[in-house]
Amino acid sequence: MKLATRDxxxxxxxxxxxxxxxxxxxxxxxxxxxxxxxxxxPDPGRYSVKVCDECGTCQSVCxxxxxxxxxxxxxxxxxxxxxxxxxxVEACPHGVMxxxxxxxxxxxxxxxxxxxxxxxxxxxxxxxxxxx
Amino acid sequence: MNGYAGQILRIDLSARRSExxxxxxxxxxxxxxxxxxxxxLLWDEVPKGAAPFSEANRVIIASGPFSGLFLPASGKITFAxxxxxxxxxxxxxxxxxxxxxxxxxxxDAVIIGGRASAPLVIVIDDDRIEFRDAGKYWGKGALISExxxxxxxxxxxxxxxxxxxxxxxxxxxxxxHDFGRQAGRTGIxxxxxxxxxxxxxxxxxxxIPVYDQEKAYAxxxxxxxxxxxxxxxxxxxxxxxxxxxxxxxxxxAFPTRNFSTTxxxxxxDINGSALRTRIKVTDKGCFGCxxxxxxxxxxxxxxxxxxxxxxxxxxIALLGGDxxxxxxxxxxxxxxxxxxxxxDTISGGNVCAFAIECYEKGILTKERVGRELKWGDxxxxxxxxxxxxxxxxxxxxxxxGVRTASAELGGGSERFAIQVKxxxxxxxxxxxxxxxxxxxxxxxxxxxxxxxxxxTHDVATGRDSLTGKAxxxxxxxxxxxxxxxxxxxxxxxxxIGFELQHYEQMFPLVTGMPYDWKQLLKVSExxxxxxxxxxxREVPGFGRQLxxxxxxxxxxxxxxxxxxxxxxxxxxxxxxLDDYYKKRGWNADGVPTREKLHELGLDxxxxxxxxxxxx
Numbered sequence: 028m029k030l031a032t033r034d035x036x037x038x039x040x041x042x043x044x045x046x047x048x049x050x051x052x053x054x055x056x057x058x059x060x061x062x063x064x065x066x067x068x069p070d071p072g073r074y075s076v077k078v079c080d081e082c083g084t085c086q087s088v089c090x091x092x093x094x095x096x097x098x099x100x101x102x103x104x105x106x107x108x109x110x111x112x113x114x115x116v117e118a119c120p121h122g123v124m125x126x127x128x129x130x131x132x133x134x135x136x137x138x139x140x141x142x143x144x145x146x147x148x149x150x151x152x153x154x155x156x157x158x159x
Numbered sequence: 160m161n162g163y164a165g166q167i168l169r170i171d172l173s174a175r176r177s178e179x180x181x182x183x184x185x186x187x188x189x190x191x192x193x194x195x196x197x198x199x200l201l202w203d204e205v206p207k208g209a210a211p212f213s214e215a216n217r218v219i220i221a222s223g224p225f226s227g228l229f230l231p232a233s234g235k236i237t238f239a240x241x242x243x244x245x246x247x248x249x250x251x252x253x254x255x256x257x258x259x260x261x262x263x264x265x266x267d268a269v270i271i272g273g274r275a276s277a278p279l280v281i282v283i284d285d286d287r288i289e290f291r292d293a294g295k296y297w298g299k300g301a302l303i304s305e306x307x308x309x310x311x312x313x314x315x316x317x318x319x320x321x322x323x324x325x326x327x328x329x330x331x332x333x334x335x336h337d338f339g340r341q342a343g344r345t346g347i348x349x350x351x352x353x354x355x356x357x358x359x360x361x362x363x364x365x366x367i368p369v370y371d372q373e374k375a376y377a378x379x380x381x382x383x384x385x386x387x388x389x390x391x392x393x394x395x396x397x398x399x400x401x402x403x404x405x406x407x408x409x410x411x412a413f414p415t416r417n418f419s420t421t422x423x424x425x426x427x428d429i430n431g432s433a434l435r436t437r438i439k440v441t442d443k444g445c446f447g448c449x450x451x452x453x454x455x456x457x458x459x460x461x462x463x464x465x466x467x468x469x470x471x472x473x474x475i476a477l478l479g480g481d482x483x484x485x486x487x488x489x490x491x492x493x494x495x496x497x498x499x500x501x502x503d504t505i506s507g508g509n510v511c512a513f514a515i516e517c518y519e520k521g522i523l524t525k526e527r528v529g530r531e532l533k534w535g536d537x538x539x540x541x542x543x544x545x546x547x548x549x550x551x552x553x554x555x556x557x558x559x560g561v562r563t564a565s566a567e568l569g570g571g572s573e574r575f576a577i578q579v580k581x582x583x584x585x586x587x588x589x590x591x592x593x594x595x596x597x598x599x600x601x602x603x604x605x606x607x608x609x610x611x612x613x614x615t616h617d618v619a620t621g622r623d624s625l626t627g628k629a630x631x632x633x634x635x636x637x638x639x640x641x642x643x644x645x646x647x648x649x650x651x652x653x654x655i656g657f658e659l660q661h662y663e664q665m666f667p668l669v670t671g672m673p674y675d676w677k678q679l680l681k682v683s684e685x686x687x688x689x690x691x692x693x694x695x696r697e698v699p700g701f702g703r704q705l706x707x708x709x710x711x712x713x714x715x716x717x718x719x720x721x722x723x724x725x726x727x728x729x730x731x732x733x734x735x736l737d738d739y740y741k742k743r744g745w746n747a748d749g750v751p752t753r754e755k756l757h758e759l760g761l762d763x764x765x766x767x768x769x770x771x772x773x774x
Contacts, residue, residue, distance in 0.1 A: 038444030038451040041256070042383070045229040045447060049376045055228050056263065056366040066314075068338040069302055070466045072440045072455040128285075128364050145383055147392075147449035148442075 028099065028138050030078040031154040037074035039066055043142035043151055050141045051134075061125050061136045062151065076150055077121045079136035085115035085124050093132075101138035109133070161370040162224035162670040163187065164262040168288070170281060172354055173214055173273030177288040182267050188672070189760065191679070192223030194643040195686045196268050197239030197250055202693055202764075204270065207771070211243035211346075212328065212353040214273045220261070220319075220359070221268040223646020224670050227259030227367055227446070229379040231386050231657070232648035234258050234446030238342040240350045244330045244506075244560055245581040245605050247694030247701060249345030252643050254445030254453075255337035257361060260317035264363025275355035278326075282312065283361045293357035298323060300499035301335035308358055316360045322501020324548040325352035329558040331506030331583065332548075335498065339453060339468020340445065343503035345582060345604050370671035378668055382661050386449045391655030396442060398431030399452035400472035405430050407476070410618055411722025412588045412595070414481040416534055417512035418577045418711065421588040422720025423480040425535075433487035434470065443468055448648065450655060458488045458495075467495035470504075473608075476586030477508025482515065483534035493540050500548035505607075506560065509583035511543045513561045513576060514553070522570035528553050574710040579606035580694075589708075590717050591725035592617040594628035597735045600706045601632065601749075603690040611635035612653070625731060629738040641683040685759040688751045692764045695750060695773045702748040702773075706736055750774060 044060025052059045063077035079101075086094040086102050093108035094115065104115075109132040116124045116133050126133050142151045160182055169178045190199045197219040209215035219239045226233055236258035242249025261269070264283050271281070278293035296304040301322035308318050318336065325332035325348030332348030333341040342348075351357075369375045386392055395402065407413045408426045415423040427433070438458055444451030455468050470478070470490045478497070479490040497504045517523040518532035525531055529552050532539045546554025556564050561583055565576035577584040582605020589596035598611035616631045638659070642649040645666075651657035663676040674682075694701045707713075708727075716726045727735075740747060744755030750773055756765040768774035 035441070038442045038448070038453070040444035040446065040448045040451060041259075042229075042447055042449070046380070049229050049372075049379070053372050053376070054366040055369060056364075057259070058263065058364045059366075068455075068466075069306060070457075070464070072443075072457065072466050074441070129366075145380065147383070147387065 028140055028156070029154040030080060030136065030138070030143070031152055032076040032078055033150050033152065034073065034075050036148040036150040037064065037076050038148055039064055039074045040147065043146050046141040046145040050139050051137055059125070059127055059134070061123055061134065062142055063121070063123050077123050078142070078151060079121065079123045082120065084118050084120060085135065088114050088118040090114060097137060099138040101136055103137055104132050104134055106132040160187065161368050162228070163192070164265045164267045164365070164367060166266050168266045168269045168283065170269065170271045170288070171273045172271065172275040172279075172356065175275070175290050189682065190686060191644040191682050192226070192267065193221050193235065193237045193646045194239070194250055194252070194640055195682065196221040197237050198248065198686050198689045198693065200268065200270060201239055201241065201248065202689060204272070205241050207696055209241065211241045211246065211350060216241045216272075216350060218271040218347060218350050218354070219268060220271070222258040222262050223644055225665070226646030227262040228369065228669060229376060230382050230447065230647065230665055231651050232445060232448040233646065234448065235643060235646050235648050236261070237643055238334050238347045240345070240347050241697060242345040242347070242604065243328070243349050244346040245694070245698070247580065247604075247698045248690040249347060249604050251333070251342035251344040251347060253334070253336060253340045253342040254448070254648055255340035256317045256446045257319055257336050258646055259446045260361045260363050262363065262367050263365050264361055265365050269359075271354065271356065274353065278355045278357050280308065280358045280360060281356060283359070285363055285365065296357050297326065301501040302338055302499050304358060305335065305338060308360055312360050313362070316362045318358055318360045320358040320501075321348040321351050321356070322499060322548065324501040325349050327548060327550045327558070328352055329502065329547055329550070330560045331503045331510070332501050333503045335501060339443065339455065339498065341498070341503065343505060344607055348501050369669045371668045375665065375668040378665050382665070383449060385661065386651055386655065386657055389655040389657065392450060395654050396450045398435050399454050401434045401454065401470065401475055402431035403472050404475055407587065409721060410614070411591055411717065411720045411725070412614055414476045414584070414586055414588050416483050417481060417516040417575055418584065418588050419516070419575070420719045421590065421717050421722045423483070425483070425485050426480065428485060429475050429479040429487050429490050437487055438491055440466070445648065450651065452650060456491050458491045460492055465492060465495050467491050467498060470494045473586045474504040474508070477505050477512070478540065481508050481512040482540050484537060484540065485535050489537040492537060493544070496541050496544050500544060502544060502548055505585045506583040507544055507547070509577060510547065510557050510561055510564070511540050513564065513572070514543055514557055515539065516575055517568060517570075517572055520570065522568050522572050523553065574714075577606070577709050577711065579708060580604075580705050582606050587614050589614070590712050590727055591622050591722040593622065593625050593727060593731070593735060594631050596708060596712070596727055596732070597628055597632045597739055598635070600708055600732070600736070601636070601739060603687065603694070610640055612639070625734055625738070629735060629742050632739065633742055636687055637680045637683040640686065641679055644683060644686060681759070685761060688756065688759055688761060689764060691751060692761070692768060695768060696771055702750055703736065706749055707732060
């Protein structure tokens with residue numbers, strides 16, 4: 028799976044963030060969702076959607092090797108190894124290595140695919156599936 | 160407390176102090192949330208007889224148990240206050256992202272009382288509550304202020320603002336949020352303005368607990384899947400509420416030239432199709448919404464691009480048909496003017512149309528107004544809106560709303576001051592729609608459509624018969640406002656046929672409270688009787704005499720269009736009211752009986768009404 032976006036379809040509803048947080052943390056809290064929506068209002072009136080494309084920058088900058096692939100092929104942060112230096116957060120080119128006040132370790136997309144499944148607008152899609 | 164953030168935030172502006180307290184169990188049990196919380200808190204906290212513009216009046220901001228959760232369109236928040244427009248119970252709800260954010264910050268409701276000594280912004284950042292000087296925003300537009308505050312505080316704050324109209328205490332000033340959502344009705348923006356609150360900014364990071372996380376998450380997914388499967392999911396969204404414009408004209412219910420008639424010849428130029436094909440930039444959704452009704456638009460005037468969320472149907476009806484504006488671009492621009500000034504587009508359009516008719520009839524003169532007023536003239540409308548928001552010239556009187564303005568102007572203008580209880584009528588003319596007429600007459604806040612949108616029932620069951628109309632209105636007045644208590648939008652149900660049973664199934668999963676839909680409707684009936692009682696307590700003479708529509712609707716047959724010749728004469732209006740009161744368990748003056756209040760667990764209301772001599 029490779030996440031990609033059609034920004035022009037996004038309506039800013041944040042269903043992606045909610046389903047993400049429920050799936051990955053079992054919580055109703057979009058601040059624990061790993062999709063980032065940037066609203067450009069009042070003008071020009073559009074949204075940008077930022078998702079992880081598994082570019083590997085986070086893994087390459089992590090000083091303690093806390094970031095490795097899960098069985099779906101997504102890079103994830105090992106909380107026990109992570110020292111909370113946030114170097115990966117600063118380095119992430121899409122701003123989707125996330126932090127939350129309740130957690131020391133940052134967190135990111137696990138490629139669970141729920142955002143693709145539940146975005147009401149088709150604004151997030153699986154580029155691999157599209158090619159297939 | 161499952162489904163809730165668990166706290167109430169109380170703000171005393173006079174002392175610049177805030178206090179957090181646990182959400183009371185009995186408030187949750189008996190009133191659920193949102194509008195229910197607002198009704199009970201106003202009843203308890205606003206002393207009898209307090210002026211709308213006084214330190215004793217409160218602004219209540221309340222979400223519901225569904226707000227901010229993973230289920231369709233869970234973004235509704237209620238603003239409530241003793242209304243400066245009506246003197247009675249006033250509330251208005253809006254979507255956007257404020258309800259969710261407030262719950263993530265840890266609060267189900269905010270109670271704002273007192274009055275700040277100078278304009279301020281209330282900043283709620285999780286546990287931290289701060290009062291910031293609002294000098295640099297005061298006098299600025301509602302949209303501009305939101306933009307400035309986002310720059311100053313951070314993009315991730317959700318912000319509610321008022322515009323100049325709220326600052327100048329215009330009786331139909333609204334509360335604005337998310338560059339185009341408004342709690343538009345009953346003048347709550349003016350109450351905030353009087354209290355010197357320019358804005359409320361909220362940011363939260365907390366998790367909302369639910370009773371059964373696993374099942375609630377599964378149910379939430381299923382709810383979205385059901386929405387996705389509805390034919391309306393794809394068909395309804397592109398035009399949103401504006402899509403109903405043609406139909407309302409075809410059934411002869413479209414406000415046209417101050418409700419003088421009910422079919423607008425130019426409606427194809429201001430309808431959903433015109434919006435979609437000519438000016439729409441993007442769909443703009445509220446929190447969790449699968450079918451965003453928000454249409455964000457761009458229009459060009461004088462070489463300058465203007466952006467506005469809308470126009471949605473109500474704006475098209477009141478600024479469009481009612482002022483006879485001839486293009487969707489003109490309606491969108493007038494919409495923008497209202498949004499920036501912080502004026503409700505419904506009352507704003509209604510008041511402008513009233514003024515234009517007064518001018519046409521010679522009740523208002525060029526000297527008094529300061530210019531000519533004409534139907535279909537954007538400059539006339541824009542001029543009036545600015546005069547009103549700044550309370551300049553004739554605007555100072557019009558800012559009081561059509562009831563007060565007509566009483567002052569005389570000349571028979573009361574006949575065509577289209578309002579009930581002091582609140583201007585919204586987008587459905589009802590001379591050939593008895594259940595819609597009754598809905599407007601008996602709506603708790605005044606002439607507003609959203610408590611009971613019954614016109615489809617009229618069309619489906621016979622528009623010349625009064626039979627069964629009161630029953631339907633009562634059913635809708637319990638069902639629709641229940642959404643405002645739950646903190647979720649009703650449009651999935653109304654527009655794409657999403658079934659009510661899903662909310663019933665979700666409620667216990669979220670809250671752990673074993674209420675079925677019937678019990679929830681009983682709560683809604685309790686709230687309905689409480690808001691009625693609030694106005695009975697506060698407004699002298701409240702009751703049957705304030706449930707009548709304007710004389711135009713009882714005495715002037717519709718002059719043209721599909722409803723030509725139709726009207727509901729006073730004897731029919733009385734028959735509707737008699738039937739309605741009886742079925743509600745109210746007396747002939749529209750006062751809930753002691754028995755009904757007892758049945759609803761409102762004995763404390765009966766006692767208070769007896770003390771006031773109303774029972």
